[in-house]
Amino acid sequence: FPLFDCAYQGFASGNLDNDAWSVRYFADNGFELLCCQSYAKNFGLYNERVGNLVIIESDASVIANIKSQLLLVIRAMYSNPPSHGARIVAKVLNSPQLYEEWKTCISTMAERIIKMRKQLRERLEALRTPGTWSHITTQ
Template structure:
């Protein structure tokens, strides 16, 4: 992909929203981002800690821009400041201070790495359980194994917008209208209810 983008002179804008939730390793999930930064002259990278640090209310993250020269970096920084000035100018620093504290303390950082790994393992387990339950309910009529090929917090069910709305209106199971479901919201107490609802909508609509 990098070779194609370089050949076509395309600009790379990478969104790293769920770092660590794909492989269980914060470092491994950043490997592709680092490759882009190393091999392309210009890259923009959006990073958020809202998910992998649980700082949703703070919406803390960073925007990094790889430039071709120091002068270009100065120009980009000037433009970014002009953009953010009318939007928020001086954001609260509580979330940023938490992230700084965690990343600069070896013990806390190691504990965070372990927490991310545990969350990834839990999400992976819930994904497997959901697929097993859906396959059991479908009784060979159709397979949900394609969900196992996906990674991260979400999975795409293949539901249409109408099916997604039906799931919400009839079963109070809320997913995005593009059929995307948050696997992290599934637990041992609600997994059968969710699977039954998905199966019912898939079968009847």
């Protein structure tokens, strides 16, 4: 059963849509799946615990069962989750101007991460560190 963890969406390529390709591929091809999406990293809301869970289920008769089990888990963890971070995310995602600004920030961060990975690989190879280091720049 596919479970996608999208904690760093946008940081791999600098493009939110490109980084979600695999999730869309599975969904478009009829797979049932779970997709956990966190905004802690790509919104910089580390202590707010903001995210969502998307469930794609083809059998409508089991949706109520899934919901009841999730509610039991949620209830045991917290009754009323904090809403401050969720309000920030909602404001950005629902404002075309803020959304574009956020996408630019994501792209900038991705470029920085890609550059740092390249520099790390180059330095490890220059030091002739044993092993292969291509995985650092090809993840």
